[in-house]
């Protein structure tokens with residue numbers, strides 16, 4: 001907190017930053033082959049920020065071939081793990097030195113509150129990179145049990161050239177969730193940031209080369225999903241795609257893979273995450289603070305947002321009173337003001353989508369909020385619904401809208417929690433340990449938090465059940481599974497007669 005600057009200082013920094021715009025390929029910036037650009041704007045003000053290269057299939061081809069060249073000649077993939085670690089640690093140090101600049105870039109490009117960027121997004125990004133860097137020279141391969149005449153080695157090898165397709169809601173943090181383990185494993189990467197938020201990814205690519213990452217290992221192709229994302233997904237020389245974003249686009253990557261080279265695909269997608277509060281939950285103030293954080297943090301633009309509050313009848317009135325009291329503390333305003341908790345939604349198009357859900361709240365009771373301000377701000381909104389079949393309870397809104405559903409019992413709470421196509425995250429609040437753990441087991445979600453809202457931390461795998469996830473996990477040692485493949489080397493120690501060699 002003491003490290004925060006003033007609003008005036010952030011504004012001055014924003015005005016002075018030299019904004020990147022070109023794609024980053026083979027260690028340097030270059031325009032799109034077509035020369036085309038698109039404008040990225042500050043969603044809080046509508047002001048244009050920079051012209052970004054609108055990459056297409058030709059640019060993706062070049063980026064993939066440079067990544068392949070780098071991978072095959074071993075400049076990174078065969079570097080000693082300790083040397084790879086040092087480069088990533090240097091990158092983390094550079095980012096730490098430029099944390100204010102990165103925070104401002106992230107905030108003006110995405111609409112996120114500077115407070116969040118300074119206290120969560122940027123420090124977490126740096127922490128994630130450090131964590132994976134430190135892991136590089138501590139993971140051992142295996143020797144399998146075999147007869148005395150054999151040695152069976154099980155090695156992890158980097159998967160090769162990977163495409164990393166990013167969302168706009170946590171641009172830098174999702175970059176770190178993916179490049180951390182991918183680069184640690186020795187892969188070369190081609191990153192496709194969301195068109196709305198390319199700036200910090202481009203800046204970090206530049207810093208990575210400054211930190212000593214060889215050219216060609218980390219490339220960034222900017223542009224739209226259709227023009228840059230699809231050619232990456234369909235590319236015949238990309239070995240694997242790791243994607244975070246909507247379930248609809250995630251599905252497309254499976255098609256791209258099936259129709260091209262059967263590249264591996266790991267998908268981290270949407271959620272409609274339940275937050276269960278049972279009658280016996282203790283410390284309702286704390287519960288309410290978690291509920292509000294879960295629903296409104298990052299303006300609800302969060303795949304793990306606790307967007308469905310499933311509350312037992314006996315506690316509902318008291319809880320909702322406290323939820324509203326806490327939510328009132330989440331002030332809406334200029335994202336560069338460090339006292340602001342609710343910034344702008346990422347774009348006018350997304351604002352329209354979220355506003356549409358506010359219009360669709362009929363049939364429910366709006367308990368607070370429900371109004372919009374300017375072209376991209378939405379008030380934290382709490383809507384009580386008649387049941388879990390309401391559209392607001394079924395579709396991912398990705399905005400600051402909390403749906404409340406009353407239930408009569410623990411059993412009904414679990415049934416409603418699981419009554420969704422998604423299965424990313426869930427929370428359960430109760431003083432009864434058996435119910436907490438039984439509930440956590442019964443809920444079909446990749447992460448279940450007990451008496452808190454959260455996503456675990458860097459050491460715990462993150463990903464979804466059902467239509468929230470596919471093929472692997474981010475975070476933890478488990479994230480390295482995505483970016484490595486197992487090779488068995490079977491060594492015969494016997495001589496040709498079958499006797500053991502002396």
Ligand SMILES: NC(=O)C1=CN([C@@H]2O[C@H](COP(=O)(O)OP(=O)(O)OC[C@H]3O[C@@H](n4cnc5c(N)ncnc54)[C@H](O)[C@@H]3O)[C@@H](O)[C@H]2O)C=CC1
Pocket residue numbers: 165166167168169192193194195223224225226228229230233244245246247249250252268269270271302303350353396397398
């Ligand atoms: N982490 C998450 O769970 C996220 C979920 N969403 C959800 O998705 C909704 C729509 O947001 P979008 O920005 O449209 O998400 P999206 O899933 O379409 O975009 C994510 C990434 O995929 C790329 N992409 C989009 N269309 C593509 C295509 N046809 N082929 C290849 N790549 C493509 C985008 O350029 C971006 O880099 C949001 O309202 C929200 O509900 C959005 C972002 C993150």
Ligand code: BAL
Pocket residue numbers: 167169170174244245301302303304455
């Ligand atoms: N909450 C981190 C993952 C995501 O929202 O995409």
